[in-house]
Amino acid sequence: MIFDTKAGAPPLQSKYDICVIGSGPAGITLALKLAEGGKRVVLLEAGGRDFTSESQEIYESDNLGFEFQSTDISRLRYLGGTSGHWTGRCLLLDPSDFEVRDDIPLSGWPIGFNDILPYQAEAAEILGVTNFDRGRTPLDDTGILDIVEQRFSSEHKFGNVFGSESRRFGTYYYSALSESKAIDVVLNANLTEFSLDSATGRFAHARYQDYSQNFYEIRADIFILAMGGIENSRFMLQLNEAQNDRFGNQNDMVGRCFMDHLRLPLGVYFITKRLYSNSPNWEFARLLRRIIPQIALSPSPDFARKNKILNGVIRLDRLHRRPLNEKEIGTSEFMRNLRYDSDYFFVGQSIASSEHAPNPDSRVVLTEKLDKFGLKKLGMDVQITPKDIETMRRVALETAEYFVRSGLGRMQVNSAMWEHGSPEDMELDFSMHAMGGLRMTETPETGVVDANCRVHGAQNLYVAGSGVFPTSGMANPTFTIVQLALRLADHLLVRTS
Numbered sequence: 001m002i003f004d005t006k007a008g009a010p011p012l013q014s015k016y017d018i019c020v021i022g023s024g025p026a027g028i029t030l031a032l033k034l035a036e037g038g039k040r041v042v043l044l045e046a047g048g049r050d051f052t053s054e055s056q057e058i059y060e061s062d063n064l065g066f067e068f069q070s071t072d073i074s075r076l077r078y079l080g081g082t083s084g085h086w087t088g089r090c091l092l093l094d095p096s097d098f099e100v101r102d103d104i105p106l107s108g109w110p111i112g113f114n115d116i117l118p119y120q121a122e123a124a125e126i127l128g129v130t131n132f133d134r135g136r137t138p139l140d141d142t143g144i145l146d147i148v149e150q151r152f153s154s155e156h157k158f159g160n161v162f163g164s165e166s167r168r169f170g171t172y173y174y175s176a177l178s179e180s181k182a183i184d185v186v187l188n189a190n191l192t193e194f195s196l197d198s199a200t201g202r203f204a205h206a207r208y209q210d211y212s213q214n215f216y217e218i219r220a221d222i223f224i225l226a227m228g229g230i231e232n233s234r235f236m237l238q239l240n241e242a243q244n245d246r247f248g249n250q251n252d253m254v255g256r257c258f259m260d261h262l263r264l265p266l267g268v269y270f271i272t273k274r275l276y277s278n279s280p281n282w283e284f285a286r287l288l289r290r291i292i293p294q295i296a297l298s299p300s301p302d303f304a305r306k307n308k309i310l311n312g313v314i315r316l317d318r319l320h321r322r323p324l325n326e327k328e329i330g331t332s333e334f335m336r337n338l339r340y341d342s343d344y345f346f347v348g349q350s351i352a353s354s355e356h357a358p359n360p361d362s363r364v365v366l367t368e369k370l371d372k373f374g375l376k377k378l379g380m381d382v383q384i385t386p387k388d389i390e391t392m393r394r395v396a397l398e399t400a401e402y403f404v405r406s407g408l409g410r411m412q413v414n415s416a417m418w419e420h421g422s423p424e425d426m427e428l429d430f431s432m433h434a435m436g437g438l439r440m441t442e443t444p445e446t447g448v449v450d451a452n453c454r455v456h457g458a459q460n461l462y463v464a465g466s467g468v469f470p471t472s473g474m475a476n477p478t479f480t481i482v483q484l485a486l487r488l489a490d491h492l493l494v495r496t497s
């Protein structure tokens with residue numbers, strides 16, 4: 001059933017097995033899977049069925065570090081969450097992303113690639129991904145770069161990279177939620193706090209508010225925060241302020257190691273006639289015919305280790321059959337002298353996207369301003385390290401060299417990359433993939449949740465979403481979010497059976 005606090009107090013049960021808070025891909029996956037396993041679930045959602053500014057404005061934040069995207073634009077606060085405007089690209093993390101890398105402090109997950117692999121097929125079904133495979137193959141025998149095929153979340157995506165349909169969880173799963181006898185959804189229900197039972201040490205109630213200042217309480221055996229990569233951290237910071245840092249914040253780790261995928265336009269690439277007519281490489285042949293999936297090049301794990309860089313990727317965006325324009329030529333004499341139709345035939349833009357190093361100084365914090373529910377507003381203190389920039393630089397230069405070596409064509413790498421410019425001088429941007437802040441670790445020394453996503457120090461509080469990622473890899477996060485949500489559901493079904 002779906003209830004809405006706008007219609008009055010919802011007629012809920014006195015107690016549920018599990019209370020999930022937040023109805024994005026993580027929360028809806030959990031609710032459906034837990035209900036399928038026989039649990040009674042209540043799903044609290046802060047927004048309504050559609051966008052409203054009264055809900056969305058709670059997502060506003062102050063920017064305290066490197067200029068970050070507006071968090072009220074990069075997230076959506078209504079049924080289905082940010083899947084309401086995601087692009088639908090799905091990619092798996094690499095096995096090496098889970099490993100400890102000696103030159104990357106705080107790297108390594110307490111689980112491995114194989115721990116979430118069993119959930120791949122089910123996650124693909126939930127996200128509507130067709131023909132999903134790992135799609136990563138060595139580009140040549142140097143073993144330096146791998147080709148990554150970006151696959152998209154539905155058949156519709158195959159003809160069109162941007163702007164076509166992606167699975168919107170709020171609409172796609174609306175009927176399943178409203179028809180479920182095991183799930184009660186409450187819309188316009190803003191989680192504000194938990195009450196702790198001091199006798200048992202367990203969280204007993206979740207308290208939530210509607211937009212008319214009415215308060216409600218709901219009892220459950222288990223609570224799962226699924227409010228998105230940033231909001232889960234914000235809530236956990238508030239909770240710990242009231243609870244003497246007992247829950248995952250024993251070592252001041254809540255909100256720390258916040259990460260996003262860094263994006264940087266690198267410059268232009270073009271493909272020569274010889275390769276156009278004579279390419280030995282089917283992937284490039286497909287690119288030239290403009291067939292999606294899009295082509296992306298990534299450093300191989302060996303190359304990344306040897307060069308002490310992070311994971312990363314260069315996307316070769318669409319090619320155009322046209323002469324280079326003034327902006328693309330820039331100050332390069334070489335580019336100016338190239339002749340369209342004899343020296344080259346296709347031009348495209350290349351964009352680097354890098355893993356963001358886990359850095360305790362890159363943080364989600366609370367400010368002293370209060371929102372309409374009396375909770376402290378969000379501050380984003382995002383930091384960039386030299387390794388983040390060096391990763392994009394090395395991958396860009398390696399790709400440019402590969403173009404020359406293989407005779408594919410040429411790539412003009414923006415001068416900021418050559419000149420070791422500071423991040424502030426670059427057209428650096430983020431990908432709206434909020435990760436970290438509530439890292440998954442064996443112990444509370446370096447993180448917030450354990451390998452089963454249970455908050456360190458809590459008996460019945462769990463976290464779902466990309467906040468738990470200890471490192472960010474180069475893959476878009478939602479596929480992994482859904483795999484982890486399915487794994488958490490399995491864990492809870494076994495634990496509570």
Ligand SMILES: Cc1cc2nc3c(=O)[nH]c(=O)nc-3n(C[C@H](O)[C@H](O)[C@H](O)COP(=O)(O)OP(=O)(O)OC[C@H]3O[C@@H](n4cnc5c(N)ncnc54)[C@H](O)[C@@H]3O)c2cc1C
Nearest residue numbers: 022024025026046077081082087088089191227228476478
């Ligand atoms: C423009 C854009 C493009 C993207 N493209 C891609 C892509 O191509 N591939 C990819 O993998 N990822 C992409 N993403 C990221 C993707 O959208 C997120 O990874 C995904 O939505 C996260 O799912 P989630 O369930 O963890 O959080 P969300 O989807 O953010 O859901 C959180 C839910 O919690 C609710 N909530 C918040 N606070 C409260 C509260 N106090 N009480 C109750 N409920 C609350 C919210 O209303 C929301 O419904 C993109 C993001 C953006 C912005």
